[in-house]
Amino acid sequence: MKHLIIALSVLYPVIPYCQSYTQTIKGIVVDADSRIELVGANILIVGSDPSLTTISGLNGHFRLEKVPLGRHTIQVSYVGYEQFVMSDVPVTTGKEVILDIAMKESAIQVDEVTIMANKKTQTNLNAMTSVSGRMFSVEESKRYAGGFYDPARMAESFAGISSTGGDDNELIIRGNSPRGLLWRLEGIEIPNPNHFPPGEGATGGGIAIITSNVISNSDFLTGAFPAEYGNALSGVFDINLRKGNTEKHEFALQASVVGFEAAAEGPFLVENGSYLVNYRLASFRLLDKVGISVSDNNVVPFFQDFVINLYLPGNKAGKFSLFGFGGTSSAGNRAVRDTSKWISSSDRTEMTELHTTGVLGIKHYLPLPGGQSYLRSVVLASYENNSVDLAYLEDELIVKNIHNSTSAYLNYRFSSLLHHKFSSLHSLRCGVIAGSLGSDVFGVAYDDYPEDREIYVDYNGRAGTMQAYVQHQLRLPGNIEINSGLHGLVFLLNSNYSVEPRLGFKWRFSSNQSLNAGVGLHSRIEPLSMYMASYTELDGSISQPNRDLDLARAWHNILGYNVFLGRDIHLMAEVYYQYLYNVHRLELWP
Structure with a gap:
């Protein structure tokens, strides 16, 4: 896997499209709560000479042309709203910059609004996040050294986050198991979006399928989550795909000796509709065939993936998106065929891993009459298949099976959210999440003869989940914000459930300083294979000792302080306490 990651640094040289010395910045400005x-919002490039400025027109769209190449600070202002500032926006040749700007209505009178000019905005996309949340932009996720355009590797540089120490991108968030992380895409839970996952229930892998080339502004949360988020213990990646260019077709191709990446985007079917398609392939097989060994005689790593996002805005019917991704990957180890070089058992062991994953979803956004409410619904189907085969060489170089396992998951999920903004001081959000989780899991271990085997898991069936939540935001005079909510989760396989109160607090007591706090109960369902693990009793009956396992739970308690020291320095400090209980360890045999 190490060779795979090194090669990816070769895969990402940027091939310019043209020799233009200016570029276009365009996008849309929306209300952060009601969308x-x-x-009439004013958009300005700070420090431009002559001044580059424009206003948003119908449907909130804006366009700035002939912007010099380089990094710029974008400042957006609108009467009755807090100023929005986005720093270090890179403007390069060949591709227009597309921004999605969400502005927050001020809770105080216009003449009382005082915002520190030109500071880097740290507001989360989810306006009901009080603490331990961070929005990251496309540009930011590309700038981290060693990030490989991978959001998870970018997050390794954040305070309180560390890697597992291997070649994969799994995250240890404040000491928690990496398997407590929730991945969401376009507002709904998705399976692990990474190649080469290190086992059942993993939330990471060797490299991300969803890269920085296809994402829009997104949120990363590390504790005391708003009530909207369930089935998570340690953190949440809330990813949004970017929309394609709505005015012209753009194409990109990147290539190297280990693979290539191709992308296309442009207008699609209706006005302001767009498509975005990205395909990527990487393998060391070409180098291996010409005699350059990069795998130490192991199975040559290989992966390919694609991401798609079709956006179709309508009028009365609302806005539709068809989105998805898919990927396959393979790797493994070969046994040493020269018995004189056998030092340990690993020298005579062979392993092959194959992984396939795919997601296809439809999102519908419907503004409701009155302009202060919207309904967002998402339906999604996902498929995962992971297989691992282990064998070893006997002294006569005969291959003997040790272990074979295959796990396939076909899941269906539905999410619906209703948001209503009563005023600049009150907002209410409620929703439901339903899941039908299907699994076909088989695992067998072999003894001396093929007929001497033990099947330790063999399950084919479905289990359901239900979640519901309600969240309220109250903004008080003195720049005080309170986010309170309740989340409920039920695992229908064994009827275990969790009722989870959430509370967040934020107080901006000066133009550049704020205090925030959060407390909440969180829970997570284990992988289905853990509940279905079985063994044969002495009397021949089948036992499933884990079927009635309760949900793993955690209380989060966080107190934070934020200060902006000048234009480009942001200091954030948090005190964090967590109480974990009902944490499980799989037992296959008593």
Whole structure:
């Protein structure tokens, strides 16, 4: 796997499209709560000479042309709203910059609004996040050294986050198991979006399928999550795909000796509709065939993937998106065929791993009459298949099976969220999440003869989950914000459930300083294979000792302080306490 990651640094040289010395910045400005387009917002490139400025027109869209190449600070202002500032926006040749700007309505009178000019905005996309949340942009996720355009590897540089120490991108968030992380895409839970996952229930892998080339502004949360988020113990990646260019077709191709990446985007079917398609392939097989060994005689790593996002805005019917991704990967170890070089058992062991994953979803966004409410619904189907085969060489170089396992998951999920903004001081959000989780899991271990085997898991069936939540945001005079909510989760396989109160607090007591706090109960369902693990009793009956396992739970308690020291320095400090209980360890045999 190490060779795979090194090679990816070769895969990402940027091939310019043209020799233009200016570029276009365009996008849309919306209300952060209601998602209503804001007409007449002023957009300015700070420090431009002559001044580059424009206003958002109908449907909130804006366009700035002939912007010099380089990094720029974008400042957006609108009467009655807090100023929005986005720093270090890279403007390069060949591709227009597309921004999705969400502005927050001020809770105080316009003449009382005081915002520190030109500071880097740290507001989360989810306006009901009080603490331990961070929005990251496309540009930011590309700038971290060693990030390989991978959001998870970018997060390794954040305070309180560390890697597992191997070649994969799994995250240890404040000491928690990496398997407590929730991945969401377009507002709904998805399976692990990474190649080469290190086992059942893994939340990471060798490299991400969803890279920085296809994502829009997204949130990363590390504790005391808003009530909207369930089935997570340690953190949440809330990823959004970017939309394609709505005015012209753009194409990109990157290539190296280990693979290539191709992308296309442009207008699609209706006005302001767009498509985005990205395909990537990487393998060391070409080098291996010409005699350059990069795998130490092991199975040559290989992966390919694609991401798609079709956006179709309508009028009365609302806005539709068809999105998805898919990927396959393979790797493994070969046994040493020269018995004189056998030092340990690993020298005579062979392993092959094959992984396939795919997701296809439809999102519908419907503004409701009155302009202060919207309904967002998502339906999604996902498929995963992971197989691992282990064998070893006997002294006569005969291959003997040790272990074979295959796990396939076909899941269906539905999510619906209703958001209503009563005023600049009150917002209410409620929703439901339903899941039908299907699994076909088989695992067998062999003894001396093929007929001497023990099947330790053999299950084919479905289990359901239900979640519901309600969240309220109250903004008080003095720049005080309180986010309170309740989340409920039921695992229908064994009827275990969790009722989870959530509370967040934020107080901006000066133009550049704030205090925030959060407390909440969180829970997570284990992989289905853990509940279905079985063994044969002496009397021949089948036992499943884990079927009635309760949900793993955690209380999060966080107190934070934020200060902006000048234009480009942001200091954030948090005190964190967590109480974990009902944490499980799989037992296959008593």
